[in-house]
Amino acid sequence: MTHVPYRDLGQLYAVVSTQEVDWTLAGAASGQPMEKGERIRFLALAAPVQDPLYPNVLATAEIPNQIAADIAERNRMLDYEVPKLSPQTFTDPIARETSEWRGIIKAVGLKLD
Secondary structure, three states, X not given: OOOOOOOOHXXXXXXXXXXXXXXXXXXXXXXXXXXXXXXXXXXXXXXXXXXXXXOOOOEHHHHHHHHHHHHHHHHHHOOOOOOOOOOHHHHHHHHHHHHHHHHHHHHHOOOOO
C-alpha cells in the first residue's frame, strides 16, 4: 500500500471511482452519495456489527467469519477436506503482530505527525 494524501474527500472519492486509486479508508457518510450512485462500492464498514443502512456490506468484525466460511465452501466445492478454521485463524496473527509493533513503536518513540 502507498499512502496518498488528499485535501478533501470529494477528490479522494473521485479518484477511487475512476480506479486511479484502488481503495480508501474513509467515513461511510461522506462516501454514501457515490456508493448509492454506484460509482464506488463499500467493501466493509469499520464497525462491530452490520449497519442497517448498508445491508449488503459486512462489518469488519464479521469479516473473519465470512473468510472462514468462504474457504470452507470453496474446499467443499472442490471435494477437498474442509479445514477446521475459526475466525481466530485470521485474527490471531494480526493481533500478535499489532502487539509486537506496538512495543517496537513505543520503544523507539515513533509518533504520527
